[in-house]
Amino acid sequence: MILYIKYNELIFIIFFFNLKNNYQSFFERVMMKQNLITLTITILTFIVLQSCSTVPLTGRSQLNMIPSSEMLSMSFQQYDQFLKENKLSTNQTEVNLVKNTGVKIQHAVERYMKENNLSDRLNGYKWEFNLVKDDQVNAWCMPGGKVVVYTGILPVTKDEAGLAVVMGHEIAHAIAEHGNERMSQQLLQQAGAVGLMVAMKEEPAQTQALWLSVYGVGTTVGIMLPYSRTQESEADHLGLIFMAMAGYDPHAAPEFWKRMAASKQGGQPPEFLSTHPSDQTRINDITSWIPEAMKYYKK
Numbered sequence: 001m002i003l004y005i006k007y008n009e010l011i012f013i014i015f016f017f018n019l020k021n022n023y024q025s026f027f028e029r030v031m032m033k034q035n036l037i038t039l040t041i042t043i044l045t046f047i048v049l050q051s052c053s054t055v056p057l058t059g060r061s062q063l064n065m066i067p068s069s070e071m072l073s074m075s076f077q078q079y080d081q082f083l084k085e086n087k088l089s090t091n092q093t094e095v096n097l098v099k100n101t102g103v104k105i106q107h108a109v110e111r112y113m114k115e116n117n118l119s120d121r122l123n124g125y126k127w128e129f130n131l132v133k134d135d136q137v138n139a140w141c142m143p144g145g146k147v148v149v150y151t152g153i154l155p156v157t158k159d160e161a162g163l164a165v166v167m168g169h170e171i172a173h174a175i176a177e178h179g180n181e182r183m184s185q186q187l188l189q190q191a192g193a194v195g196l197m198v199a200m201k202e203e204p205a206q207t208q209a210l211w212l213s214v215y216g217v218g219t220t221v222g223i224m225l226p227y228s229r230t231q232e233s234e235a236d237h238l239g240l241i242f243m244a245m246a247g248y249d250p251h252a253a254p255e256f257w258k259r260m261a262a263s264k265q266g267g268q269p270p271e272f273l274s275t276h277p278s279d280q281t282r283i284n285d286i287t288s289w290i291p292e293a294m295k296y297y298k299k
């Protein structure tokens with residue numbers, strides 16, 4: 001019977017069991033402990049089944065347990081907060097470069113998703129591309145297309161195609177919902193599936209801290225929860241296709257990562273800190289995907 005309950009209703013039931021009010025004692029009397037365990041397992045199975053999704057292009061199955069509406073509302077809130085607390089670049093040429101490159105990749109993503117019947121994954125997106133005045137060699141994209149590029153990365157990106165490599169890669173992380181996957185894994189470890197939604201609602205401070213560490217928005221390098229090697233590789237692959245579709249020669253990608261590797265002396269920024277154990281592996285992989293990307297580039 002429980003399998004016919006809608007997702008929203010299920011969340012309500014989870015909350016219901018966790019409400020610290022009079023109902024709790026009622027349920028304690030009515031429900032045997034054993035029943036509660038069975039129910040918990042059923043709910044857990046249900047959530048897992050409901051939460052399986054597939055990464056575009058690679059087709060990898062992933063577990064994204066946080067509803068996308070939650071992800072988007074957290075994203076928009078945190079993004080605005082970040083913009084308030086950080087200094088935007090006033091170099092109009094560079095600001096425009098970031099915005100124009102971003103919009104080209106946005107259109108490429110929209111086209112790719114449309115061609116693959118995945119447009120609904122972009123529902124609720126509110127694309128935005130900002131250049132922040134900060135020496136960190138960094139960039140990121142939060143869910144819903146909220147992109148930040150740091151001025152510190154511009155010497156490494158060198159030109160528009162180099163910038164497209166970085167923005168394509170970051171946007172690919174968002175499209176592949178890697179943040180949701182990371183948060184789901186962390187919250188599962190911390191709270192278990194049943195406690196997940198409760199943790200998000202009742203412990204906003206912890207959820208926010210986790211969010212900041214997943215997206216590497218915190219200023220301390222140490223708190224970044226790294227993307228996995230699989231996720232990095234997916235972002236490279238998908239990002240390469242997006243940049244090619246946006247009209248940038250994908251050959252710029254291995255060149256960018258070579259410059260990135262060369263600039264490593266002097267400490268790595270959060271997003272690029274974790275990445276790959278071997279820069280050479282990454283560069284080899286990207287090079288092997290160039291023929292595929294060229295098909296999109298020529299279109």
Ligand SMILES: [Zn+2]
Pocket residue numbers: 169173227232235271
């Ligand atoms: Zn990455």
